[in-house]
Amino acid sequence: MTASTTSEIARGEARMLIDGVLTDAASGARYDNVNPATEEVIGDTADAGGPDVDRAIAAARAAFDTGTWAVDREFRKHCLRQLHEALQEEREALRAELVAEAGSPVSITHLAQLDWPLADAIAYPADYIDEFEWERMLPETELFGAISHRRVTKEPIGVVAAIVPWNFPVEVALNKIGPALATGNTVILKPAPDTPWGATRIGRLVAERTDIPPGVFNVVTTSDNGVAERLLVDPRVDMVSFTGSTGVGKRIVELSAATLKRTFLELGGKNAMVVLDDADFGAVIPQSMIACMHAGQGCALPSRLLVPRSRYAEAVEIATATFGGISCGDPADPATFCGPLVNARQRDRVLNYIRKGEQEGARITIGGGRPEDLPTGYYVQPTVFADVDNAMTIAREEIFGPVLAVIAFEDDQDAIRIANDSPYGLSGAVWGADPERADTVARCIRTGTLMVNGGMFYGADSPYGGYKHSGLGRQNGREGFEQYLQTKVVGFR
Structure with missing residues (x-):
């Protein structure tokens, strides 16, 4: 179409x-x-x-x-x-x-x-x-x-x-x-x-x-x-x-x-995409762009990107470049990945969360507002936040917009702790070069669905739902x- x-x-x-x-x-x-x-x-x-x-x-x-x-x-x-x-x-x-x-x-x-x-x-x-x-x-x-x-x-x-x-x-x-x-x-x-x-x-x-x-x-x-x-x-x-x-x-x-x-x-969900230190960051971190699909209006989409502190700056740089290459546009155009929010109320809600993130000390590396070239329509720019603590509002509440929070962890156990430190437990993802290690982490994350190294759970034969809230x-x-x-x-x- x-x-x-x-x-x-x-x-x-x-x-x-x-x-x-x-x-x-x-x-x-x-x-x-x-x-x-x-x-x-x-x-x-x-x-x-x-x-x-x-x-x-x-x-x-x-x-x-x-x-x-x-x-x-x-x-x-x-x-x-x-x-x-x-x-x-x-x-x-x-x-x-x-x-x-x-x-x-x-x-x-x-x-x-x-x-x-x-x-x-x-x-x-x-x-x-x-x-x-x-x-x-x-x-x-x-x-x-x-x-x-x-x-x-x-x-x-x-x-x-x-x-x-x-x-x-x-x-x-x-x-x-x-x-x-x-x-x-x-x-x-x-x-x-x-x-x-x-x-x-x-x-x-x-x-x-x-x-x-x-x-x-x-x-x-x-x-x-x-x-x-x-x-x-x-x-x-x-x-x-x-x-x-x-x-x-x-x-x-x-x-x-x-x-x-x-x-x-x-x-709802506040899903974590956990990237382990042995992953190919150049190939994996751009996968975080899925947070912008349908303007982030998906309960299973990852909105928290968890990366090792030792590679934090690298991850932020790649995520920022990735989101910078995503433009909002006409949803009827096959090239469009990030369309509008569903209504003005939802657009304003997402913008308010972005302002809240800034107020609490997170740093916007790309996006953060409405696209200047789209004065009509309920659009919000793909946005990346760095320097995010998991206790911040943007890390705990479901924004339901094209907003990604990048959070550092110390080791695998810390990544599991942060992923589980959420009122939600719907979905998530784990990426790592060692499949057994990645699966071990996935088994410890308390969510109803998970994707390991891009594996998909979707299907009418697949039970879908969540833990906690x-x-x-x-x-x-x-x-x-x-x-x-x-x-x-x-x-x-």
């Missing part, structure tokens, strides 16, 4: 999907969808109110309680395969929308932003229906003088509220929809207000291209967080599956506690499949 981010974009789907019907909000309200690269309105989307959310919950509840979706595994597999095929045919429309509404560089839509999840996010759980052990027998037991047989059965939880962020909106949505539907649940998908069109397009495909029954899958779009919170407090919703910031995750736990909903939370539970893989299931044990004679 090489077209501009606005002129070639087709108008996105504005309607929600509720109880099998593509519909506007009951009030008729809509809200604007704004392109973060141009600050232009590119269309609008239905703006749900309380009655719309209530209709979606009622539809999902009825479909689960009275339909056959929860028990008909063959039919679920059939419907998911229909959805998978429909999504493949909409690939380029989804790509264009991601560039336009999320500001995603088109280059990364060929990776985890779109093409990777399109390949397996729906197909894997559909196939796993046949592989999963839905029932198993325990050994017989003799109690009260009689033999009892015991059966363990896995059953769907019920109604799942799937709440999706704006940074990787299609990827996260598909990786929630796939296992939630495959395990027999009904779903209400609530996208972020900034990026509604991927979700509404999926809703249209479900309605028009699959045999998924009315109410099994619903999409509700709203600009009002208060309206969305109805999903968290309504007792008819059995589970909340959320990906987003840790602050919002804590709010979800608080609101859902009254009804004791199960919560899956994939939250990075979340609860896992998405994808066997563990993610079971996330959406209850366990029942029956004893019988």
Whole structure:
């Protein structure tokens, strides 16, 4: 895709999907969808109110309680395969929308932003229906003088509220929809207000291209967080599956506690890229540029670069030169790596963190502000901080922007200590010439995912989530499949 981010974009789907019907909000309200690269309105989307959310919950509840979706595994597999095929045919429309509404560089839509999840996010759980052990027998037991047989059965939880962020909106949505539907649940998908069109397009495909029954899958779009919170407090919703910031995750736990909903939370990260002293710095340190991918708006991206003190100056020099070669630009240009932040609020938040870093004594070696050649759009320059102590705000809080903090360590144990000295534990990376040494360090870092010497963990079959404030539970893989299931044990004679 090489077209501009606005002129070639087709108008996105504005309607929600509720109880099998593509519909506007009951009030008729809509809200604007704004392109973060141009600050232009590119269309609008239905703006749900309380009655719309209530209709979606009622539809999902009825479909689960009275339909056959929860028990008909063959039919679920059939419907998911229909959805998978429909999504493949909409690939380029989804790509264009991601560039336009999320500001995603088109280059990364060929990776985890779109093409990777399109390949397996729906197909894997559909196939796993046949592989999963839905029932198993325990050994017989003799109690009260009689033999009892015991059966363990896995059953769907019920109604799942799937709440999706704006940074990787299609990827996260598909990786929630796939296992939630495959395990027999009904779903209400609530996208972020900034990026509604991927979700509404999926809703249209479900309605028009699959045999998924009315109410099994619903999409509700709203600009009002208060309206969305109805999903968290309504007792008819059995589970909340959320990906987003840790602050919002804590709010979800608080609101859902009254009804004791199960919560899956994939939250923030302050990931460390640990480069050991035997690594090839000329080849490895430039890999830190990944902190600028999609303007740093990725929870698994490394934002702390940990390097040996003996080679600190060398590392800072290479990182500075690397970031100096990254320019912000039009996300529709295939050469762009660092696009805009999603909105003005997020841009200003990142700039405030940069100022905080300076105030606390860190030194900016490159970047630090808005690009002078891009007065329009929510851009922030790729920025490197040197002389960073791990106790500084920019080393502890998730900035979610193209900002790298370079931190020195003394030896391997000190590197492990600094990497783990964080409220987060989502992801990270270790680089070293000795694979066994690098793996030893990786095994000591308390995060849910890690990359050693560039090894990738990503895939619909790979459980993803974090330790500590990075979340609860896992998405994808066997563990993610079971996330959406209850366990029942029956004893019988």
